[in-house]
Amino acid sequence: MTAPLRMGTRKSELATTQSGLVAKRLTELTGRAVELVGITTFGDVSRANLTQLGGTGVFVSELRNKLIDGEIDFAVHSLKDLPTADDPRITLVATALREDPRDALVSSAKLADLAPGARVGTGSPRRVAQLRALRPDLHYVPIRGNAPTRIGKIAAGELDAVVLATAGLRRLGRDGEISQIFEVDEVLPAPGQGALAVECSSDRADLIELLGVLDDPRTRTAVTAERAVLSALEAGCAAPVGAFASDDGHILNLTATVVAIDGVRSVRKSTSGPRLAAMDLGRDLAAAMIAEGAGTLMGEQAH
Numbered sequence: 076m077t078a079p080l081r082m083g084t085r086k087s088e089l090a091t092t093q094s095g096l097v098a099k100r101l102t103e104l105t106g107r108a109v110e111l112v113g114i115t116t117f118g119d120v121s122r123a124n125l126t127q128l129g130g131t132g133v134f135v136s137e138l139r140n141k142l143i144d145g146e147i148d149f150a151v152h153s154l155k156d157l158p159t160a161d162d163p164r165i166t167l168v169a170t171a172l173r174e175d176p177r178d179a180l181v182s183s184a185k186l187a188d189l190a191p192g193a194r195v196g197t198g199s200p201r202r203v204a205q206l207r208a209l210r211p212d213l214h215y216v217p218i219r220g221n222a223p224t225r226i227g228k229i230a231a232g233e234l235d236a237v238v239l240a241t242a243g244l245r246r247l248g249r250d251g252e253i254s255q256i257f258e259v260d261e262v263l264p265a266p267g268q269g270a271l272a273v274e275c276s277s278d279r280a281d282l283i284e285l286l287g288v289l290d291d292p293r294t295r296t297a298v299t300a301e302r303a304v305l306s307a308l309e310a311g312c313a314a315p316v317g318a319f320a321s322d323d324g325h326i327l328n329l330t331a332t333v334v335a336i337d338g339v340r341s342v343r344k345s346t347s348g349p350r351l352a353a354m355d356l357g358r359d360l361a362a363a364m365i366a367e368g369a370g371t372l373m374g375e376q377a378h
C-alpha cells in the first residue's frame with residue numbers, strides 16, 4: 076500500500092477546513108490518502124499588528140521550511156497570504172477552489188445604515204482606505220485574531236461590525252452573519268483572495284505531477300495577473316492594494332487600485348487582454364498606475 080501523503084497546514088479552524096477541502100479533492104482525483112500535519116507559524120503566535128510584522132510570509136515560512144526538509148509533502152495556504160517573492164526551492168503547484176473573492180461586512184446593519192461613529196473592526200489598510208471612501212465618518216479599529224474571535228467582538232459590545240473575506244466566512248459556515256457583501260467596484264479584494272494555494276518542493280517532480288491535477292486554469296491566470304500587480308508595485312499583503320481579475324476562458328479582465336489611507340485619493344485602473352498574457356497584463360497595469368502616482372500614495376503610508 077502507498078503511504079499517505081503528508082499535508083502541512085496551520086491549525087486554525089479556517090486553515091484546517093481549507094486543507095481538508097484540498098485533501099478530499101486530491102483523494103477523489105487520485106485515490107491517494109492524505110494525512111494532516113498541524114504546524115504553528117510565527118503569524119499565529121505573534122500578537123503584533125500584521126502591518127508591523129515587517130515583511131510578508133509570516134504565515135507561510137515554517138511550512139515552506141518543512142517542505143524543503145521533506146517533513147511534509149505539500150502545504151495548503153490561503154493564496155493571498157503567499158509572499159510575491161519567488162523562492163526557487165518551492166513550486167506553486169496548484170491554485171484551486173476559488174470561493175467568492177469579495178469582502179463582507181459582518182454586522183446587524185449594512186455599511187450605509189451604521190450610526191455615525193460606529194466602530195468597524197479591520198486591520199487591513201486596503202479595507203480601511205476603501206471603506207473610508209464610502210463612510211468617512213466611521214471609526215476603523217485595528218483587530219487581529221481568527222475570524223470567530225473577531226466576530227465575537229460584536230456580541231461583546233466592543234465593535235459594531237467587522238470586515239472579513241466572504242470566502243473564509245463561507246468555509247467556516249459563518250456566512251449567515253454577513254449583512255453586506257461589497258461589490259468589487261466598492262471594495263476591491265486583496266490579490267488572490269478566496270483562492271487556495273498548494274505548494275511543494277521544487278525537487279519533487281513526482282508530487283508536481285500528482286498535485287497538478289488540483290490546479291484550476293482560470294484561477295491560475297486570474298491570480299497570476301492580480302499578484303503581478305502586487306509584485307510590480309513592490310507591495311505585500313498588508314499594502315493598500317486591491318486587485319481582481321476574471322478569466323472567461325479567452326479574455327482576462329483585470330482591475331487594480333492603490334488607495335491612500337484617508338480614502339480620498341486613489342489610483343484605479345482596468346485592463347483586459349488574452350488570458351495567456353496574465354503576467355504581462357498585471358505588470359503593465361502596475362506600471363500605468365505608478366505613472367499616475369500609485370507609488371507616492373503607497374509610500375505615504377509605509378511609515
Ligand SMILES: NCc1[nH]cc(CCC(=O)O)c1CC(=O)O
Nearest residue numbers: 153156239240242243268269270
Ligand atoms: N490575512 C488573513 C486571511 N487570509 C485568508 C483569509 C480568508 C480566506 C481567503 O481570503 O482566501 C484571511 C482572513 C480574512 O481576510 O478575512
